[in-house]
Amino acid sequence: MKRVKASRSPRVSKRARTRARLTEAALRLMAESGINGTSVSEIAAEAELANGTFYLYFRDKSEIVAAVCQAVTLAMHNEMNSVRLSLEDGAARVAFGTQQFIAIAAAEPKWGRLLMWAFSEYAAIKEDVTRYMRMDVALGVEQGRFTEPVDEFVIDTLLAILRAGISSRLDGAGAGVGARAAEYHLRILGMSAAEAHRVRVATNKLAERRNG
């Protein structure tokens, strides 16, 4: 099981460790039961801390929600960054990022499920998730790979598709869904279905080589 914040190394202060325990506890519970479905007391209990201790680390419940969501998206970005940033083609980056993001959410369902809840119950998640997406799309636009003028609504659409992909996979759909979401992203950005398919397949091969 991956930890959002690992390392009990002496480097990390006790305060930070306790905070991490709370964050991890919250992640476990919120992935299971949703954000509104998880109470502060439950989080404290899961972290083996007293009720009131929670408030020494977070001003209120919303603050830990933000922390958990940031931690998760950060971890997911980190997982995909090394390969993703090595791709020079913006279209390839978009394709890879989408696929990978969904794959990670499926491989680490706690993260995926938390995201799903967060999309519903914590609006600010949008910023965290779209950060990488905006960069890749902007790169592709700059490179003339996309014909669609890029604005907020395009990003919203891409995000909506990403979300649908994660949801599908968590409900049991196969990995193909990730590939399709990637192609849909490219189509939204103006590529034809055929072109999008070609890019996505090529990206996969490239990514495998970099990964292996």
Added chain:
Amino acid sequence: MKRVKASRSPRVSKRARTRARLTEAALRLMAESGINGTSVSEIAAEAELANGTFYLYFRDKSEIVAAVCQAVTLAMHNEMNSVRLSLEDGAARVAFGTQQFIAIAAAEPKWGRLLMWAFSEYAAIKEDVTRYMRMDVALGVEQGRFTEPVDEFVIDTLLAILRAGISSRLDGAGAGVGARAAEYHLRILGMSAAEAHRVRVATNKLAERRNG
């Protein structure tokens, strides 16, 4: 002794009027604060009724949620049906339906906002909303207008885009968003951006003629 038509306002029974008052109150409040964010007492108060009266009309809170959501989607479908069903081309129907659905949600923001909340907090809404969508897509597929194989994930994707469109408009985006969402739908279903654009524009002209 039941009276068939004896009340001062013979059109609607008192029971029906009170029920409507509750449903409308619920719609107003839920559009504003969400489904979970609206309490039964608030609904009763907004309808100027006593707390317990609510339960003479709905078995529990979930029942009024269902009632409100169905009422809204039904109303929206009715608003768009006459023109939509007159279109013979499946692609045109998809384009028109999407655009129109978003337009209605924007014109009647209570409805739109309720839908947004329902997407998050009332899973069953999906069935109500996708009903027309499935029909139009199926028609287009039958007519060979779409190349994308249609399965649950495609529908989920279309729904996600629809949702993004409504959300954008409620946040102040202009009517162009509806048109774009329509084109995105067609792109997802396999059409190129250019083709999608052509179909959508043609559909709009046709629809205007039918409407006026």
Added chain:
Amino acid sequence: MKRVKASRSPRVSKRARTRARLTEAALRLMAESGINGTSVSEIAAEAELANGTFYLYFRDKSEIVAAVCQAVTLAMHNEMNSVRLSLEDGAARVAFGTQQFIAIAAAEPKWGRLLMWAFSEYAAIKEDVTRYMRMDVALGVEQGRFTEPVDEFVIDTLLAILRAGISSRLDGAGAGVGARAAEYHLRILGMSAAEAHRVRVATNKLAERRNG
């Protein structure tokens, strides 16, 4: 199924018939779910009457409880009176009455169950049930059949045993329980176990003859 108040004969006014419908409905429901577990609205619904109609026949809920309990105990007394009153020996009457009361409660479980609830939730039932008991015991005392001085506590004890007997039978115990309760009654009143047994057996034979 026996009716507490039968006869829809023209003799009986409509008012009385409606009242009876409410009483019977209440009996059915209260036997099933207890007195506190049965709401006024449920009673009205079961009687196919409107909610408010109830209050045209009973001042409040407690009044129908009393009515139902009286009706049931009256019916039970009537069922056993013809044979019981023909017995001249007070001890025989006690034995027969006890046995018969339990037998009736078992044969008409609605009645039995109502009584069990009433014992718990409607103190006044005691008067209704002990009426016959007091008479029979007094007769036996007068005849010198019982040595135990009779006071309220003896009656309470006999009632408690009767109740235990009904409860047992409703829980599935066989008819033997009624016979034993009868003997226990006689023992409480001062007879030895052997004597009590003899009287009870003789009474049974006698009663059968009168019955057949």
Added chain:
Amino acid sequence: MKRVKASRSPRVSKRARTRARLTEAALRLMAESGINGTSVSEIAAEAELANGTFYLYFRDKSEIVAAVCQAVTLAMHNEMNSVRLSLEDGAARVAFGTQQFIAIAAAEPKWGRLLMWAFSEYAAIKEDVTRYMRMDVALGVEQGRFTEPVDEFVIDTLLAILRAGISSRLDGAGAGVGARAAEYHLRILGMSAAEAHRVRVATNKLAERRNG
């Protein structure tokens, strides 16, 4: 960090004290108004605590009911155990136990009244109360003191008599009722009235000697 013994009143933890306050409040109120007739809010108020505090100590209302009933029956058993267990004759034990149980219920009317309600509204009380009774009866049977075959119905009958005895005393009857209930128990178990009387009187003398 848990402190083993640091509070100003080291004897009992604050938690235990608050729990006791709730239990005692519940006992007071339930003795007065019955179990169903006592609300959680009333208990909290009587204990001078906030409504929600109750749920830090009991999962739900049923839990405090069980706790109160167990506490009462346990206390009553403890009060009578030292003498009762010193009696070697099963019949004496039954006689003493019954008398004593009723005497305690009368001396501590809160306990008695709670029991009366519990008999009606909390079925599980039967097990708690009959525990000692079953042991004593079994002992007497083993010793050949009782001729009545012992089964569930006999126990139910004994319990019913015990209950009648407590009820009588709470309604103002004198201590004689306890003695009579004891004799009735023996009669039910097969002893003649005279024998039962003898045993009971002898037991009383013995018990007084042990007590004094």
Added chain:
DNA sequence: TATGAATGAGGGTTCATTCAT
């Protein structure tokens, strides 16, 4: 006589948050 809509107090329960220790 009958209806049935309406009331509103009260029930059990949850939970984010505070605070004395």
Added chain:
DNA sequence: AATGAATGAACCCTCATTCAT
């Protein structure tokens, strides 16, 4: 830094009873 007891408002829901028609 940590505890955990305590708070109290809010939530959903039930029901005996009233009243205009």
